[in-house]
Amino acid sequence: MAFHSGFVCILGRPNAGKSTLLNALVGEKLAIISPKPQTTRNRILGIINLPKREQGGKTRESGQIVLIDTPGVHRSGSSLGRKMMAEIREALDGCDLILLIVDGKRKWDASDADVLDLVKKTATPALLLLNKIDLLADKRDLLPLMAHFQRPENVRGVTFQEIIPISALKKKGLDELLECVVKNLPKGPRHFPEEQITDQPVRFMASEMIREQVLMQTQEEVPHAVSVLIEQFDEGPKLVRIAATIYCERAGQKAILLGKGGQMLKKIGTAARLDIEKMVGAKVFLELFVKVHAGWRDSRQFVEELDWRRQFQQFGAEQGPKSE
Protein backbone atom coordinates (compact mmCIF):
# COMPACT_ATOMS: atom_id res chain seq x y z
CA MET A 1 0.00 0.00 0.00
CA ALA A 2 1.31 3.45 -0.91
CA PHE A 3 2.80 5.92 1.57
CA HIS A 4 1.03 9.30 1.69
CA SER A 5 2.52 12.56 2.91
CA GLY A 6 1.82 16.25 2.89
CA PHE A 7 1.26 19.55 4.64
CA VAL A 8 -2.12 20.10 6.27
CA CYS A 9 -3.15 23.58 7.33
CA ILE A 10 -5.50 23.94 10.32
CA LEU A 11 -7.53 27.06 9.58
CA GLY A 12 -10.35 28.86 11.37
CA ARG A 13 -11.57 31.77 13.42
CA PRO A 14 -9.96 32.61 16.76
CA ASN A 15 -11.05 30.20 19.52
CA ALA A 16 -12.40 27.49 17.19
CA GLY A 17 -10.10 24.91 18.81
CA LYS A 18 -7.24 24.73 16.25
CA SER A 19 -4.44 24.40 18.78
CA THR A 20 -6.42 21.95 20.92
CA LEU A 21 -6.79 19.81 17.78
CA LEU A 22 -3.06 20.03 16.95
CA ASN A 23 -2.09 18.89 20.45
CA ALA A 24 -4.71 16.13 20.49
CA LEU A 25 -3.62 14.71 17.13
CA VAL A 26 0.10 14.82 17.88
CA GLY A 27 -0.42 13.68 21.46
CA GLU A 28 1.94 16.33 22.87
CA LYS A 29 1.50 19.87 24.03
CA LEU A 30 3.01 21.78 21.12
CA ALA A 31 0.74 24.83 21.17
CA ILE A 32 -0.60 26.88 24.06
CA ILE A 33 -4.36 27.03 24.55
CA SER A 34 -6.65 29.51 26.24
CA PRO A 35 -10.32 30.52 26.30
CA LYS A 36 -9.24 33.96 25.01
CA PRO A 37 -9.31 34.63 21.27
CA GLN A 38 -6.05 35.20 19.37
CA THR A 39 -3.95 32.96 21.58
CA THR A 40 -1.80 31.58 18.75
CA ARG A 41 0.36 34.18 17.01
CA ASN A 42 2.60 32.13 14.73
CA ARG A 43 2.32 28.93 12.72
CA ILE A 44 3.21 25.74 14.54
CA LEU A 45 4.24 22.45 12.93
CA GLY A 46 3.13 19.14 14.42
CA ILE A 47 4.28 15.96 12.71
CA ILE A 48 2.35 12.68 12.83
CA ASN A 49 3.61 9.35 11.51
CA LEU A 50 0.90 6.81 10.79
CA PRO A 51 2.14 3.24 10.54
CA LYS A 52 0.38 0.73 8.32
CA ARG A 53 -2.41 -0.68 10.45
CA GLU A 54 -4.87 -3.49 10.29
CA GLN A 55 -8.24 -2.51 11.65
CA GLY A 56 -11.50 -4.43 11.37
CA GLY A 57 -10.07 -6.64 8.63
CA LYS A 58 -9.02 -3.58 6.58
CA THR A 59 -5.50 -2.31 5.96
CA ARG A 60 -5.29 1.42 6.66
CA GLU A 61 -3.09 3.73 4.68
CA SER A 62 0.25 4.75 6.20
CA GLY A 63 1.83 8.14 5.89
CA GLN A 64 3.30 11.29 7.39
CA ILE A 65 0.98 14.19 8.14
CA VAL A 66 2.62 17.57 8.71
CA LEU A 67 0.00 19.65 10.50
CA ILE A 68 0.31 23.43 10.63
CA ASP A 69 -1.61 25.21 13.38
CA THR A 70 -2.25 28.87 12.54
CA PRO A 71 -3.46 32.06 14.28
CA GLY A 72 -7.21 32.68 14.09
CA VAL A 73 -8.40 34.53 10.97
CA HIS A 74 -9.38 38.05 12.04
CA ARG A 75 -9.23 41.66 10.89
CA SER A 76 -6.70 43.92 12.55
CA GLY A 77 -4.66 46.87 11.42
CA SER A 78 -1.80 46.47 13.91
CA SER A 79 1.63 45.14 12.94
CA LEU A 80 0.97 42.11 15.14
CA GLY A 81 -2.39 41.47 13.43
CA ARG A 82 -0.82 41.79 9.99
CA LYS A 83 1.98 39.44 10.99
CA MET A 84 -0.56 36.89 12.23
CA MET A 85 -2.43 37.02 8.92
CA ALA A 86 0.91 36.67 7.08
CA GLU A 87 1.59 33.51 9.12
CA ILE A 88 -1.75 32.11 7.92
CA ARG A 89 -0.88 32.87 4.30
CA GLU A 90 2.53 31.19 4.69
CA ALA A 91 0.83 28.09 6.08
CA LEU A 92 -1.71 27.99 3.27
CA ASP A 93 0.90 28.53 0.61
CA GLY A 94 1.61 25.16 -0.97
CA CYS A 95 -0.27 23.07 1.58
CA ASP A 96 -1.93 19.89 0.32
CA LEU A 97 -5.08 19.97 2.43
CA ILE A 98 -6.99 22.43 4.61
CA LEU A 99 -8.77 21.48 7.81
CA LEU A 100 -11.32 24.23 8.27
CA ILE A 101 -12.38 24.02 11.88
CA VAL A 102 -15.51 25.73 13.18
CA ASP A 103 -17.15 25.85 16.56
CA GLY A 104 -20.22 23.68 15.93
CA LYS A 105 -22.18 25.58 18.57
CA ARG A 106 -21.61 29.09 17.24
CA LYS A 107 -23.77 30.97 14.76
CA TRP A 108 -21.86 31.98 11.62
CA ASP A 109 -21.18 35.63 10.86
CA ALA A 110 -19.12 37.88 8.57
CA SER A 111 -15.76 36.63 9.88
CA ASP A 112 -16.68 33.10 8.84
CA ALA A 113 -17.07 34.50 5.34
CA ASP A 114 -13.44 35.73 5.51
CA VAL A 115 -12.27 32.20 6.37
CA LEU A 116 -14.33 30.64 3.59
CA ASP A 117 -13.03 33.18 1.08
CA LEU A 118 -9.46 32.25 2.04
CA VAL A 119 -10.23 28.58 1.37
CA LYS A 120 -11.81 29.44 -1.94
CA LYS A 121 -8.86 31.60 -2.99
CA THR A 122 -6.28 28.90 -2.29
CA ALA A 123 -8.27 26.32 -4.30
CA THR A 124 -6.87 23.55 -2.09
CA PRO A 125 -9.04 20.57 -1.06
CA ALA A 126 -10.63 21.13 2.34
CA LEU A 127 -12.34 19.14 5.07
CA LEU A 128 -14.83 20.89 7.33
CA LEU A 129 -14.52 19.98 10.99
CA LEU A 130 -17.47 20.74 13.23
CA ASN A 131 -15.72 21.01 16.58
CA LYS A 132 -16.94 21.10 20.19
CA ILE A 133 -19.70 18.56 19.56
CA ASP A 134 -19.36 17.57 23.22
CA LEU A 135 -21.29 20.79 23.94
CA LEU A 136 -24.25 19.80 21.76
CA ALA A 137 -27.07 18.86 24.09
CA ASP A 138 -28.90 16.98 21.35
CA LYS A 139 -26.72 15.04 18.89
CA ARG A 140 -29.68 14.94 16.48
CA ASP A 141 -28.86 18.61 15.71
CA LEU A 142 -25.70 17.42 13.92
CA LEU A 143 -27.31 15.99 10.80
CA PRO A 144 -29.16 19.15 9.71
CA LEU A 145 -26.00 21.15 10.51
CA MET A 146 -23.90 18.90 8.28
CA ALA A 147 -26.52 19.02 5.52
CA HIS A 148 -26.46 22.82 5.73
CA PHE A 149 -22.67 22.99 5.23
CA GLN A 150 -22.80 20.50 2.39
CA ARG A 151 -24.63 23.01 0.22
CA PRO A 152 -22.05 25.29 -1.48
CA GLU A 153 -24.53 28.22 -1.51
CA ASN A 154 -24.40 28.25 2.30
CA VAL A 155 -20.58 28.33 2.42
CA ARG A 156 -19.70 30.88 -0.23
CA GLY A 157 -19.37 28.29 -2.95
CA VAL A 158 -16.84 26.07 -1.19
CA THR A 159 -17.20 22.31 -1.61
CA PHE A 160 -15.76 20.24 1.22
CA GLN A 161 -14.32 16.77 0.60
CA GLU A 162 -15.94 15.67 3.87
CA ILE A 163 -17.68 17.17 6.87
CA ILE A 164 -16.53 15.56 10.10
CA PRO A 165 -17.96 16.22 13.57
CA ILE A 166 -15.26 16.12 16.26
CA SER A 167 -14.43 17.11 19.79
CA ALA A 168 -10.78 18.15 19.95
CA LEU A 169 -11.07 18.52 23.72
CA LYS A 170 -12.62 15.10 24.37
CA LYS A 171 -10.64 13.48 21.53
CA LYS A 172 -13.79 12.30 19.73
CA GLY A 173 -13.85 11.56 15.99
CA LEU A 174 -10.07 11.93 15.66
CA ASP A 175 -9.35 8.45 14.26
CA GLU A 176 -11.89 8.99 11.49
CA LEU A 177 -10.35 12.38 10.88
CA LEU A 178 -6.78 11.02 10.56
CA GLU A 179 -7.93 8.33 8.19
CA CYS A 180 -9.69 10.88 6.04
CA VAL A 181 -6.65 13.20 6.08
CA VAL A 182 -4.23 10.48 4.94
CA LYS A 183 -6.62 9.44 2.17
CA ASN A 184 -6.69 13.00 0.88
CA LEU A 185 -2.90 13.42 0.81
CA PRO A 186 -0.81 12.70 -2.27
CA LYS A 187 1.55 9.76 -2.43
CA GLY A 188 4.98 10.92 -1.36
CA PRO A 189 8.00 10.46 0.91
CA ARG A 190 8.52 11.46 4.54
CA HIS A 191 9.35 15.17 4.83
CA PHE A 192 10.73 14.92 8.39
CA PRO A 193 12.61 12.20 10.32
CA GLU A 194 10.31 9.84 12.17
CA GLU A 195 11.38 10.99 15.66
CA GLN A 196 10.69 14.69 15.00
CA ILE A 197 7.35 16.05 16.22
CA THR A 198 7.74 19.80 15.72
CA ASP A 199 10.08 22.40 14.30
CA GLN A 200 9.79 24.79 17.24
CA PRO A 201 12.93 25.49 19.28
CA VAL A 202 12.63 24.60 22.98
CA ARG A 203 13.39 28.17 24.03
CA PHE A 204 10.47 29.52 22.01
CA MET A 205 8.15 26.90 23.49
CA ALA A 206 9.32 28.05 26.93
CA SER A 207 8.39 31.65 26.10
CA GLU A 208 4.94 30.45 24.98
CA MET A 209 4.43 28.57 28.24
CA ILE A 210 5.10 31.81 30.12
CA ARG A 211 2.64 33.66 27.86
CA GLU A 212 0.06 30.94 28.43
CA GLN A 213 0.22 31.58 32.16
CA VAL A 214 -0.25 35.31 31.56
CA LEU A 215 -3.31 34.47 29.43
CA MET A 216 -4.70 32.29 32.18
CA GLN A 217 -4.02 34.59 35.13
CA THR A 218 -4.89 38.01 33.70
CA GLN A 219 -8.04 39.50 32.19
CA GLU A 220 -9.38 42.02 29.68
CA GLU A 221 -6.76 43.83 27.63
CA VAL A 222 -3.69 42.51 29.46
CA PRO A 223 -3.37 39.12 27.66
CA HIS A 224 -3.47 40.80 24.24
CA ALA A 225 -0.92 43.43 25.25
CA VAL A 226 1.67 40.90 26.40
CA SER A 227 4.57 39.27 24.61
CA VAL A 228 7.46 37.27 26.03
CA LEU A 229 11.11 37.21 24.98
CA ILE A 230 13.71 34.77 26.33
CA GLU A 231 16.88 36.64 27.34
CA GLN A 232 18.92 33.68 28.59
CA PHE A 233 18.55 29.92 28.09
CA ASP A 234 21.46 27.89 29.46
CA GLU A 235 21.09 24.13 29.56
CA GLY A 236 23.33 22.57 32.20
CA PRO A 237 23.38 18.83 32.93
CA LYS A 238 21.09 19.20 35.97
CA LEU A 239 19.57 22.64 35.66
CA VAL A 240 18.23 24.83 32.88
CA ARG A 241 18.62 28.54 33.61
CA ILE A 242 16.10 30.76 31.89
CA ALA A 243 15.61 34.51 32.06
CA ALA A 244 12.65 36.04 30.23
CA THR A 245 11.06 39.45 29.86
CA ILE A 246 7.31 39.89 29.76
CA TYR A 247 6.54 42.98 27.66
CA CYS A 248 3.33 44.93 28.11
CA GLU A 249 2.16 48.27 26.73
CA ARG A 250 1.29 50.40 29.76
CA ALA A 251 2.37 51.02 33.34
CA GLY A 252 -1.06 49.92 34.60
CA GLN A 253 -0.63 46.56 32.88
CA LYS A 254 2.82 46.18 34.43
CA ALA A 255 1.30 46.78 37.86
CA ILE A 256 -1.27 44.03 37.20
CA LEU A 257 1.42 41.62 35.99
CA LEU A 258 3.54 42.24 39.08
CA GLY A 259 0.61 42.11 41.49
CA LYS A 260 0.62 43.11 45.13
CA GLY A 261 4.11 42.51 46.50
CA GLY A 262 5.03 40.69 43.27
CA GLN A 263 2.49 37.93 43.96
CA MET A 264 1.08 37.76 40.42
CA LEU A 265 4.49 37.46 38.76
CA LYS A 266 5.42 34.78 41.26
CA LYS A 267 2.27 32.82 40.44
CA ILE A 268 2.91 33.12 36.68
CA GLY A 269 6.55 32.11 37.16
CA THR A 270 5.86 29.08 39.32
CA ALA A 271 3.19 27.66 37.00
CA ALA A 272 5.30 28.31 33.86
CA ARG A 273 8.38 26.77 35.50
CA LEU A 274 6.50 23.54 36.23
CA ASP A 275 5.34 23.31 32.58
CA ILE A 276 8.84 24.01 31.26
CA GLU A 277 10.37 21.42 33.63
CA LYS A 278 7.95 18.83 32.22
CA MET A 279 8.97 19.74 28.68
CA VAL A 280 12.76 19.73 29.20
CA GLY A 281 12.79 16.89 31.75
CA ALA A 282 15.10 18.80 34.10
CA LYS A 283 14.95 21.31 36.94
CA VAL A 284 14.48 24.87 35.76
CA PHE A 285 15.53 28.13 37.35
CA LEU A 286 13.24 30.77 35.86
CA GLU A 287 13.75 34.49 36.31
CA LEU A 288 11.05 36.84 35.00
CA PHE A 289 11.14 40.57 34.34
CA VAL A 290 8.30 42.88 33.30
CA LYS A 291 8.93 45.82 30.98
CA VAL A 292 6.70 48.42 29.37
CA HIS A 293 7.15 48.85 25.62
CA ALA A 294 4.44 51.34 24.64
CA GLY A 295 2.65 50.35 21.43
CA TRP A 296 4.85 47.30 20.67
CA ARG A 297 1.98 45.70 18.73
CA ASP A 298 2.29 48.51 16.20
CA SER A 299 6.06 48.21 15.93
CA ARG A 300 6.97 46.13 12.90
CA GLN A 301 10.53 45.80 14.14
CA PHE A 302 9.51 44.46 17.56
CA VAL A 303 6.91 42.10 16.09
CA GLU A 304 9.64 40.72 13.80
CA GLU A 305 11.89 40.24 16.83
CA LEU A 306 9.26 37.93 18.32
CA ASP A 307 9.42 35.66 15.26
CA TRP A 308 11.63 32.69 16.18
CA ARG A 309 11.99 31.66 12.54
CA ARG A 310 13.67 34.98 11.88
CA GLN A 311 15.89 34.64 14.94
CA PHE A 312 16.72 31.11 13.79
CA GLN A 313 17.92 32.40 10.45
CA GLN A 314 20.00 35.10 12.10
CA PHE A 315 21.61 33.29 15.04
CA GLY A 316 20.73 29.58 14.77
CA ALA A 317 18.86 27.84 17.58
CA GLU A 318 18.35 24.39 19.00
CA GLN A 319 15.56 22.15 17.70
CA GLY A 320 12.36 21.32 19.55
CA PRO A 321 11.58 18.22 21.60
CA LYS A 322 11.50 14.80 20.00
CA SER A 323 9.02 11.99 20.49
CA GLU A 324 9.96 9.12 22.87
Ligand SMILES: Nc1nc2c(ncn2[C@@H]2O[C@H](COP(=O)(O)OP(=O)(O)OP(=O)(O)O)[C@@H](O)[C@H]2O)c(=O)[nH]1
Ligand atom coordinates in the same frame (compact mmCIF):
# COMPACT_ATOMS: atom_id res chain seq x y z
N1 LIG B 1 -15.98 22.04 24.91
C1 LIG B 1 -14.99 22.09 24.05
N2 LIG B 1 -14.09 23.10 24.13
C2 LIG B 1 -13.06 23.10 23.24
C3 LIG B 1 -12.92 22.11 22.24
N3 LIG B 1 -11.82 22.42 21.51
C4 LIG B 1 -11.31 23.55 22.05
N4 LIG B 1 -12.04 23.98 23.09
C5 LIG B 1 -11.83 25.16 23.95
O1 LIG B 1 -11.91 26.32 23.14
C6 LIG B 1 -10.99 27.32 23.61
C7 LIG B 1 -10.07 27.75 22.49
O2 LIG B 1 -9.25 26.66 22.13
P1 LIG B 1 -7.90 26.86 21.29
O3 LIG B 1 -7.42 25.51 20.90
O4 LIG B 1 -6.94 27.75 22.01
O5 LIG B 1 -8.50 27.63 20.03
P2 LIG B 1 -7.71 28.23 18.78
O6 LIG B 1 -8.58 28.02 17.58
O7 LIG B 1 -6.33 27.67 18.70
O8 LIG B 1 -7.69 29.78 19.13
P3 LIG B 1 -6.66 30.94 18.64
O9 LIG B 1 -5.27 30.45 18.85
O10 LIG B 1 -6.99 32.06 19.54
O11 LIG B 1 -7.00 31.22 17.21
C8 LIG B 1 -10.25 26.68 24.79
O12 LIG B 1 -10.88 27.09 25.98
C9 LIG B 1 -10.43 25.19 24.55
O13 LIG B 1 -10.39 24.42 25.74
C10 LIG B 1 -13.90 21.06 22.18
O14 LIG B 1 -13.86 20.14 21.37
N5 LIG B 1 -14.89 21.11 23.11
Ligand SMILES: [Mg+2]
Ligand atom coordinates in the same frame (compact mmCIF):
# COMPACT_ATOMS: atom_id res chain seq x y z
MG1 LIG C 1 -4.51 28.55 18.78
